[in-house]
Amino acid sequence: MVLDALIKIKNEIDPSLTFRRSCREGICGSCAMNIDGCNGLACLIKISSDSESTITPLPHMFVIKDLVVDMTNFYNQYKSIEPWLKRKTPAPTPGKEIPQSKSDRAKLDGMYDYWGNPESYLGPAALLHANRWIMDSRDEYTQERLDAVNDEFKLYRCHTILNCSRACPKGLNPGKHIQNIKRLEMAP
Template sequence: MQWWNPEKPQLQEYHINLKKCGPMVLDALIKIKNEMDSKLMFRHSCWEGIYGSCAMNIDRCNGLTCLTKIESGTNTTITLLPHMFVIKDLVVDMTYFYNQYKSKEPWLKRKNPHVHGKEIIEQEG
């Protein structure tokens, strides 16, 4: 396992016995944090591929660490998502993303405002 440290630019290498680790990249990151480097920072939440908080660049492909299997017998390189500002280790600053997300209007909008607590009936065209 390797990752980028923005304060001291270098890739850090860890060796993991995959027989004593879960099959996913996120399992390996948690194993590193628990057993080798408690200061390692990375995000994860649902472990289900839903929220995307564990997104990283894994062997030059962007993906979710909770859904990406580690290939046995090979080196896996984990780096930050590209084009994102670094906070620390594998944590990127999501401010720009959330500002862009907030600025977008939803595709489907109600003509009448929603009355809180009242059922919304679907209507055809």
């Protein structure tokens, strides 16, 4: 895997090489980088045996050093979509779970577990999670959530290139969920 090559380079050739890594299970996303022009996780992408590879930091993010990008903007964008259940009415039974039908729950599958204006564009992860809360039948702030992302630099900066869907280690298809928000924004 590309991550193995980076570790070998760091251990044997250049100890100053800096990159993030964590679980090697393709879940956390800490080793995300651009490999041969596609965003992906170094722990999941195999080394090409027939050509050289080009490895760069994630595009449209501020670089701290080498392959490490500043995640502050990402975390701020994620926080801006208020990723928690919001209700206007009290829970049916205080202190208890809010019931949800199986069909309503099924609508959330594939939306959890987990660039032109990087400061404003929410990005695929935040928008996928925004859609997760928009689609949750228990949440009562759907319109407010739609209003919060309805902006040319938030939702509509996505150009449906689908790099996010190809790179997602869990196969969550953020592009599909971004399209869902766009459809809801256009609905009467």
